[in-house]
Amino acid sequence: MPLALTLLAVPVVALLAAVWLPFVNGPQLWLGLPSLLVWSVGWVLALTPALAYVERCRNATATAAAAATVTATSTSTSTSTSTSTATSTATGEER
Amino acid sequence: MSVTLLVCVLGMVAIGALGLLGRRRPAASLEEWSVGGRNFGAFTTWLLQAGEIYTTFTFLGLAGLACTSGVAVTYALPYLPLAYVGLYAIAPVIWRMGRDRGYLTQGDFFADRYGSRLFGGLTSVLGVVFLLPYLQLQITGLGLVIQLATGNKDAGTPAMIAASVLVVAFVLWSGIQGVAKAAYLKDALMVVALLVLLVMVPAHYSGGIGHLGAQLREHHSELLSVPAGGPFGQVWFFTAMLTSLFSVLFLTMPQGWAPVLAAGSERALRKNSIWIPVYGATQAIPMIVGFTALTTLSGAASANGNGVLLQLASGAMPDWLLGVIAVAAAATAMVPSAGIVLGMSTLVARNVLRPRGARAGLLVNHGTVVIAVTLALVLGIARPDALANLLLLTYSGLGQMAPATAAALTRRPLLRAWSAGAGIVVGEAVLIWLTFGDSYHGAISTGLISLAVNVVVAVAVELVLRARGGAPVLPDEPSAPSSASAPATV
DSSP states (O other): OHHHHHHHHHHHHHHHHGGGOTTTSSSOEETTEEHHHHHHHHHHHHHHHHHHHHHHHHHHHHHHHHHHHHHHHHHHHHHHHHHHHHHHHHHTTTO | OOHHHHHHHHHHHHHHHHHHTTOSSOOSSHHHHHHGGGOBOHHHHHHHHHHTTOOHIIIIIHHHHHHHHGGGGGGGTTHHHHHHHHHHHHHHHHHHHHHHHTOOSHHHHHHHHTTOHHHHHHHHHHHHHHHHHHHHHHHHHHHHHHHHHHTOGGGHHHHHHHHHHHHHHHHHHHTHHHHHHHHHHHHHHHHHHHHHHHHHHHHHHHSSHHHHHHHHHHHOGGGGSOOSSSTTSHHHHHHHHHHHHHHHHTTOSGGGHHHHHTBSOHHHHHHHHHHHHHHHHTTHHHHHHHHHHHHHSOHHHHHSGGGHHHHHHHHHSOHHHHHHHHHHHHHHHHHHHHHHHHHHHHHIIIIISOOSSHHHHHHHHHHHHHHHHHHHHHHHHHOTTTTHHHHHHHHHHHHTTHHHHHHTSSSSOSSOHHHHHHHHHHHHHHHHHHHHSSOOOOSSOHHHHHHHHHHHHHHHHHHHHHHTSOOOOOOOOOOSOOTTOOOOOO
16 A cells, blocks of 8 residues: 555655756747646546555555454354353263 | 537537436435445446546646747646555545545545535635636636537537537436546547647648657747756746646545445456556657647737637547547547536535535535536626636645645544644645735645645644643544545544
């Protein structure tokens, strides 16, 4: 997740800083259009894959957390079952 | 009747008809009418939220601004996608609170989170007052679209009346379902219109985008960069962008709440936030059309900034295609108008007048729809400039709600109603003074200055109240869904 958030920060910073960057905010043309316009469109479009990656990492983390919870629950259930079996055996309930 | 006018009329009727088809039976409750059972999928939510991107200002205004101010217009490009980066995290929080506490409006959120109906009412009154000129702007914009596209000055007023009647009809009948249905057609038309404009206008007038750039550099190189100083310099660019970003990020426009609260899941909202930037990037197209106008039109012709897009389109394409572009432009007025009036009416019914009983609530709500649209239409026809001053305050005025929203997103609100309210009142007062006082000529956006004052006042009042004892009044912990029940209040 930290990597995903770092990647997301790149277009965010690039867009916020655009007007202060001399090589962007100048009279030059990129692809036949004003450089500030091209820079802005490019980084706005980069937000979508960056956010999609954050979502993917978020889902992976949520899935892993859910799996860990299930494992922990089943472990505690089997532990409590074996404990209760042992207790029952000791008290002769099985008979 | 010209071909263009015929296509315009058919298109407007189609938008209205689609809106009416949004619902088969009238909604039984305000909740069903305004948030549609809270079960919209990602695509419908996307359409509703994307519908807010392309208003008449975006479609016509950005081209005009590019034509008059050059590349400074790009301040409008990043703030919305950047706001959606934040909304990726914030919108699900608001959605969860809305589901658990039965919110239908921004006013419900404030009343509940701050435990004060008075505060909910205050923010709602401000919301309605600031939205009225915005509604008028959409209706007046529609009249302008039809006038420019058909070249017939007499066509504007009948078009405004017809569009208003259609909007009232489908909003009353279908509520948010109708807005969503109309948004399907609107966004499909927008995609077609944007592609056609991008290809045909620069090719027709400049011989293509490459030649357009060369002409810009040769004749208008001073407009290819944002100057270091001056009224539209770097500081203005940055602070205007930040003000708009905060405004969108914290859902300060009341009509922005219904699409969030109507979503079926948090995931739908997150997916929507991921894809909105792609649509937001297309705002560059009206800007490119504006740059084409800069190189093509003479000074007098380009002075009417809002008209340059349709003016260029009319010279570059056949009448029927111009009609399609005009319908897309008309849709940018009709669909946002429907969303705005829906937001206004629910605020009045839920947070301002608060009639007892579901039926009375619907009656007040529907009455507000009719009154608000009629008022905006009459002012748009008779006194188009009557609300011009108020319109100057719409964005920054509504933006004053941002600190109160931000402070209420935590599990326990960081402010009391009195602190947040004091911040909003002082922020609005400073904004009005800066805008109309004729004493401020600085480059920093007036909205950002008043927002800073708002935060300082809210924090100061909060500190004083805490020093006098006691923690903020807290809302109950979110519990079981409370359907359409009124939010917890004091």
